[in-house]
Amino acid sequence: MPNRIIKESVCTSDTLDELSWFEEVVFYRLLVNCDDYGRMDGRAAIVKSRLFPLKSNVTERSITEALNKLSTVGLVTMYEYDGRPYLQLVTWERHQSIRAKKSKYPSPESGVKTSASNRVQVQANAPVIQSNPNPIQSESESNARTRENTPKEGFEQFWTVYPKQYGKPEAMREWTALSPDTALCSKIVATVERQCQSKDWQQENGKYIPNPAKYLRERRWEGVKLPTKRDQASFNAMDLDNDIRPLPLISRGDEHG
Numbered sequence: 001m002p003n004r005i006i007k008e009s010v011c012t013s014d015t016l017d018e019l020s021w022f023e024e025v026v027f028y029r030l031l032v033n034c035d036d037y038g039r040m041d042g043r044a045a046i047v048k049s050r051l052f053p054l055k056s057n058v059t060e061r062s063i064t065e066a067l068n069k070l071s072t073v074g075l076v077t078m079y080e081y082d083g084r085p086y087l088q089l090v091t092w093e094r095h096q097s098i099r100a101k102k103s104k105y106p107s108p109e110s111g112v113k114t115s116a117s118n119r120v121q122v123q124a125n126a127p128v129i130q131s132n133p134n135p136i137q138s139e140s141e142s143n144a145r146t147r148e149n150t151p152k153e154g155f156e157q158f159w160t161v162y163p164k165q166y167g168k169p170e171a172m173r174e175w176t177a178l179s180p181d182t183a184l185c186s187k188i189v190a191t192v193e194r195q196c197q198s199k200d201w202q203q204e205n206g207k208y209i210p211n212p213a214k215y216l217r218e219r220r221w222e223g224v225k226l227p228t229k230r231d232q233a234s235f236n237a238m239d240l241d242n243d244i245r246p247l248p249l250i251s252r253g254d255e256h257g
Helices: 008-012 021-031 044-051 060-072 116-123 141-161 168-178 182-195 199-206 212-217 237-243
Strands: 039-041 076-081 084-089
Touching: 021 044, 021 060, 021 084, 039 044, 044 060, 060 076, 141 168, 141 182, 168 212
Parallel strands: none
Antiparallel strands: 039 084, 076 084
């Protein structure tokens, strides 16, 4: 198996910063175990035996959870072919040399992609929930169309007002998973605009503003009191910090996330 390339940019990657230590180790060990096309058998038992042959305390459950997280942040694509799970590292061809003429495993294009949540269910031998369920019969056609158009359009509104604009693909995935309706989209945007005026977000040039993906994943807009139409005219930005729920202390490793 050829040597793999790991660049120093991994040390400052916002995506890798989303991972736990174990999840990051799984990612690096996938790099040196995937075939020349970045693909590998996706069964947890196989991944465990290939990545951690000497670690008896690593379980299939922990492997499944790590693969789930890697899929969620966009580092790994999970898919099935003929009922068997496989995985592929995303953007592999941009960073690694492909020497083999043919992969040992089927490509994602020839299989069926599965969401991160579906992959956990497959590993547990539970029924797979379809990622695109049929519309609810009682929902009107106009409402269905509005809900369908909301994710992309609403995300652009969120992205325009969010002060820390990096990690857009990861943020878009979180927004799509959230799938907010028009009302929730408006609330998130309004809350971000209000939080931009808070002392916490303004201090040290925005050092403590969470990255967009984390903001959405942790539902940071919840618990923020928005001004009513009656008191908007007399709104004092200095009162904002009293309206925001207490947030957990940020450790050194989370300062930029």
